[in-house]
Amino acid sequence: MAVSLQRKLSAVPEQNRELKNQALQNQALSIPIKLFPHAKGLDLPSFASEHAAGMDLMAAIDAPVTIKSHEFLMIPTGMAIALPHGYECQVRPRSGLAAKHGITVLNAPGTVDADYRGEIKVILINHSSADFVIERGMRIAQMVVARYTRLDWNEVAELDDTARGCGGFGSTGIAAK
Numbered sequence: 163m164a165v166s167l168q169r170k171l172s173a174v175p176e177q178n179r180e181l182k183n184q185a186l187q188n189q190a191l192s193i194p195i196k197l198f199p200h201a202k203g204l205d206l207p208s209f210a211s212e213h214a215a216g217m218d219l220m221a222a223i224d225a226p227v228t229i230k231s232h233e234f235l236m237i238p239t240g241m242a243i244a245l246p247h248g249y250e251c252q253v254r255p256r257s258g259l260a261a262k263h264g265i266t267v268l269n270a271p272g273t274v275d276a277d278y279r280g281e282i283k284v285i286l287i288n289h290s291s292a293d294f295v296i297e298r299g300m301r302i303a304q305m306v307v308a309r310y311t312r313l314d315w316n317e318v319a320e321l322d323d324t325a326r327g328c329g330g331f332g333s334t335g336i337a338a339k
């Protein structure tokens with residue numbers, strides 16, 4: 163952490179501990195990124211707005227590619243990343259492509275594990291009745307880098323009881339008439 167941020171945070175009154183923790187959690191994480199030759203000239207993934215959670219991924223293709231109606235294709239991004247242990251990269255659909263054209267990420271969210279060093283590719287599916295053309299540099303998906311928790315299973319004979327209990331799909335919604 164930068165020394166100047168540490169000094170600023172040490173001056174925060176103790177009653178503002180929650181804000182202090184949020185400031186620490188929102189520090190930028192430096193991630194190594196490798197660009198492949200077919201990504202030359204494309205922008206690095208970036209946030210489209212100040213508070214965006216996802217960074218746009220671009221199609222690193224040499225020529226336009228058509229995703230036919232109700233078919234799917236794997237589109238390269240021309241990049242690989244080295245995430246630190248305890249982090250994952252989630253590849254998610256772009257809402258505009260989904261809402262306007264029926265294009266989404268087939269395995270949403272796709273997961274890039276911390277130990278994967280190959281090229282990130284996006285599996286896009288066309289749910290519309292019209293073919294859709296992907297152009298070089300088109301923003302095709304978004305990626306969110308997030309921490310995850312490893313766990314160990316603790317097998318038990320019974321689980322603790324809750325108000326919901328075994329109520330499954332729709333059990334917490336409005337009761338049917």
